[in-house]
Amino acid sequence: MSRVLRFDLADVRFPTSLRLDGSDAMNPSPDYSAAYLVVRTDEPGSASDEPLAGHAYVFTIGRGNEVQLAAIRALEPFLAGRDVDEILADLGGLYRALVSDSPLRWLGPDCGVVHMAIGAVVNACWDLAARRAGKPLWLLLADLSPEQVVDLVDFRYLTDALTRDEALGLLEQRAAGKAGRAEALRRDGYPAYSTAPGWLGYSDDILATLCAQAVQDGFTQVKLKVGSRLADDKRRFALARATVGETVGIAIDANQVWDVPTAIAWVRELAALRPVWIEEPTSPFDILGTAAIRKGIRPVPVATGEHTPNRIIFKQLLQAGAIDVMQIDACRVAGVNENLANLLLAAKFGVPVCPHAGGVGLCELVQHLAMFDYVALAGTMDGRMIEWIDHLHEHFTDPAVVTAGRYQAPAAPGASTQVRPESLAEFSFPTGPAWRDAPATPGNGARLR
Amino acid sequence: MSRVLRFDLADVRFPTSLRLDGSDAMNPSPDYSAAYLVVRTDEPGSASDEPLAGHAYVFTIGRGNEVQLAAIRALEPFLAGRDVDEILADLGGLYRALVSDSPLRWLGPDCGVVHMAIGAVVNACWDLAARRAGKPLWLLLADLSPEQVVDLVDFRYLTDALTRDEALGLLEQRAAGKAGRAEALRRDGYPAYSTAPGWLGYSDDILATLCAQAVQDGFTQVKLKVGSRLADDKRRFALARATVGETVGIAIDANQVWDVPTAIAWVRELAALRPVWIEEPTSPFDILGTAAIRKGIRPVPVATGEHTPNRIIFKQLLQAGAIDVMQIDACRVAGVNENLANLLLAAKFGVPVCPHAGGVGLCELVQHLAMFDYVALAGTMDGRMIEWIDHLHEHFTDPAVVTAGRYQAPAAPGASTQVRPESLAEFSFPTGPAWRDAPATPGNGARLR
Numbered sequence: 001m002s003r004v005l006r007f008d009l010a011d012v013r014f015p016t017s018l019r020l021d022g023s024d025a026m027n028p029s030p031d032y033s034a035a036y037l038v039v040r041t042d043e044p045g046s047a048s049d050e051p052l053a054g055h056a057y058v059f060t061i062g063r064g065n066e067v068q069l070a071a072i073r074a075l076e077p078f079l080a081g082r083d084v085d086e087i088l089a090d091l092g093g094l095y096r097a098l099v100s101d102s103p104l105r106w107l108g109p110d111c112g113v114v115h116m117a118i119g120a121v122v123n124a125c126w127d128l129a130a131r132r133a134g135k136p137l138w139l140l141l142a143d144l145s146p147e148q149v150v151d152l153v154d155f156r157y158l159t160d161a162l163t164r165d166e167a168l169g170l171l172e173q174r175a176a177g178k179a180g181r182a183e184a185l186r187r188d189g190y191p192a193y194s195t196a197p198g199w200l201g202y203s204d205d206i207l208a209t210l211c212a213q214a215v216q217d218g219f220t221q222v223k224l225k226v227g228s229r230l231a232d233d234k235r236r237f238a239l240a241r242a243t244v245g246e247t248v249g250i251a252i253d254a255n256q257v258w259d260v261p262t263a264i265a266w267v268r269e270l271a272a273l274r275p276v277w278i279e280e281p282t283s284p285f286d287i288l289g290t291a292a293i294r295k296g297i298r299p300v301p302v303a304t305g306e307h308t309p310n311r312i313i314f315k316q317l318l319q320a321g322a323i324d325v326m327q328i329d330a331c332r333v334a335g336v337n338e339n340l341a342n343l344l345l346a347a348k349f350g351v352p353v354c355p356h357a358g359g360v361g362l363c364e365l366v367q368h369l370a371m372f373d374y375v376a377l378a379g380t381m382d383g384r385m386i387e388w389i390d391h392l393h394e395h396f397t398d399p400a401v402v403t404a405g406r407y408q409a410p411a412a413p414g415a416s417t418q419v420r421p422e423s424l425a426e427f428s429f430p431t432g433p434a435w436r437d438a439p440a441t442p443g444n445g446a447r448l449r
Numbered sequence: 450m451s452r453v454l455r456f457d458l459a460d461v462r463f464p465t466s467l468r469l470d471g472s473d474a475m476n477p478s479p480d481y482s483a484a485y486l487v488v489r490t491d492e493p494g495s496a497s498d499e500p501l502a503g504h505a506y507v508f509t510i511g512r513g514n515e516v517q518l519a520a521i522r523a524l525e526p527f528l529a530g531r532d533v534d535e536i537l538a539d540l541g542g543l544y545r546a547l548v549s550d551s552p553l554r555w556l557g558p559d560c561g562v563v564h565m566a567i568g569a570v571v572n573a574c575w576d577l578a579a580r581r582a583g584k585p586l587w588l589l590l591a592d593l594s595p596e597q598v599v600d601l602v603d604f605r606y607l608t609d610a611l612t613r614d615e616a617l618g619l620l621e622q623r624a625a626g627k628a629g630r631a632e633a634l635r636r637d638g639y640p641a642y643s644t645a646p647g648w649l650g651y652s653d654d655i656l657a658t659l660c661a662q663a664v665q666d667g668f669t670q671v672k673l674k675v676g677s678r679l680a681d682d683k684r685r686f687a688l689a690r691a692t693v694g695e696t697v698g699i700a701i702d703a704n705q706v707w708d709v710p711t712a713i714a715w716v717r718e719l720a721a722l723r724p725v726w727i728e729e730p731t732s733p734f735d736i737l738g739t740a741a742i743r744k745g746i747r748p749v750p751v752a753t754g755e756h757t758p759n760r761i762i763f764k765q766l767l768q769a770g771a772i773d774v775m776q777i778d779a780c781r782v783a784g785v786n787e788n789l790a791n792l793l794l795a796a797k798f799g800v801p802v803c804p805h806a807g808g809v810g811l812c813e814l815v816q817h818l819a820m821f822d823y824v825a826l827a828g829t830m831d832g833r834m835i836e837w838i839d840h841l842h843e844h845f846t847d848p849a850v851v852t853a854g855r856y857q858a859p860a861a862p863g864a865s866t867q868v869r870p871e872s873l874a875e876f877s878f879p880t881g882p883a884w885r886d887a888p889a890t891p892g893n894g895a896r897l898r
Contacts, residue, residue, distance in 0.1 A: 062552035070519040103512035112561010160709035260609035
């Protein structure tokens, strides 16, 4: 029998705010960071000399990463010393036990650093499970029976919109074609769009150069950040349109900066440039506001979800007809299990899922969920794509790969979530070489005022 | 010039799970706890030898209190070293700076331990301000001009329901009678209701005894926990009704355990016993679900709010017509400032506010907000009352006092948030005498499975 030994944690921060990569109207100077978790076991690993371990993380943008780590540490007693077989045989049970522990639930519930910490622990166990099975996570999930998938979901607070039986039916109706779709996925990959050109801190020159590059690289959609100054947005959007031409889609993303009336007025001013969607027009909590915005800017589609804290808000965004596109995030909710609920809700309401990615390792992890969705649930890639930013992937042992505008299906066992040991050492905060000798950054500076 | 020196933090936990005080259908065995903050300054105190300090806390129920403390610690750099005058002259600015810091916001936004940590820091600064002014917090707030009050609020995400001008109008229309209402408050106190009889872990005998005691003590409303077993709820509710008679109100509280269809079916079964409200029938995030429940159980009123993470969800509960009673909590949101927004929203929609209390120090702090509401905003106590549980008040230097079913208006300067030093020492976790020699409790046990 093998056991979980402990959690190894690392505070990993990249000084990205020095170059304004990732800058938007809400987040002017992020230092892309990860609260990084390794679930260590004493089981001999099949692929290396190291014992089997599961890797996962929460993506943060600098200050407070240590709070996220404290929340992950608080979950260690739920796993340490337990039989690995027993844990992996019931990942639905593990997930439900973690989100139901009443003292920890009091600190959310279903939101914030404790909820994201549960996500990291659940995701690390999925990485363990996939490594042990010798499969990439997307395939491990796609190979589960419909019954096994619904057993992973917590239907609490969902049954007025989606029952277990309805979820089962959605999965069963796609069960037949799974093998063929897995083959198509391995052959053709999964569509991506590029956010590389659009950061708000970039000059017009960089914007145009990166837009041209994106088209040349085979992307059929790019995304621009908006919401700081309307005149700038119009100029930048028009420049992007002129650069990419009429057939490439341009999404715009306000990162939550607007109130409802402002969102409606602002997007109407940009509508003539034909955005494929407006993303995060207002607070992620504002279901009724998002619905009002969608109504007020028709026919511009609305997308949101990267900060949606849980399946209960996603349920209501769908019930209220507030969104045209659902954007799940791999690290915001309580892991693979809650995202399975989110995918099932989207399928029930017929809304396509286009995952949020970028950050640190979001592309790596979320690709598995989109690929599961294609193979086992949605059954199509039409109207679907995963965000792509070619940034920080070199730090991963199995980085996501995008070729000619498409994610390639991962083949390595696991969830693609392992950071290279050299990178962990280099970017450990605050003692790693990258930080020891560096000036204070806006995202982590000592002077915060 | 005086300066903020540092944050002193304490991990305070009471082993309440040993007696099942506080047990409900969602939280079977809480250890009532506080992530306790003292903002130290170098300014000479007026009332004692100690320099001026501000006290506040986040109420938690055991495990994870250390995560809450880590979040408060992360905010120390925003205040340490700063001029006390400058901070207290613009508490609206401090609040908005804290909720807008983008790396910390990423860990919420507007929810979870980081948001509650902001609440603790903001509330500690209000305690400082009130001590310095020599006034109880309710009076300090009531003495502000309407203009000063709206300057404390963050209207971001609210303007589709409540603009600054509308808020100003609500306050101005009550400006004239403030002195008279303050006098009435000092004379008559503010109505309370008692939750003491209703904990789910209590036997029928204890339930009946405590119900009779509550009536004898002058309470006109009691509250029972429900949601575990319907037959038990019917028996307990009928026993309570028989004990308190027809003229005393009985509220029931499900602590979020139900889905929408279950809530409707269950409450219908209890409706004949005439609950004055059903509290927290489902997830605090489920605005549309709560609205559907209210519609499905008419005329039973719906109350919720103690876990509502922010003003954006409160706004929607009101917009959707989901609640008859709004229950603010002193420690769940980002402090006094966000609760001013919540009170203003309630006033705009004409919904009475009956604050959640109990826990550790929730009565002490929230009474100030209800009393401000009466004096400066609602202008009436009709249909309003504050929850009361006579539990753990002995640990406070200025405990809330309820006499003949009414909270007495605090007279001491400050926010009533200071815990006695002896109590801090005795209940410090895990090294204080109360824990050092005690058995592991269900709320904090070493064995979590």
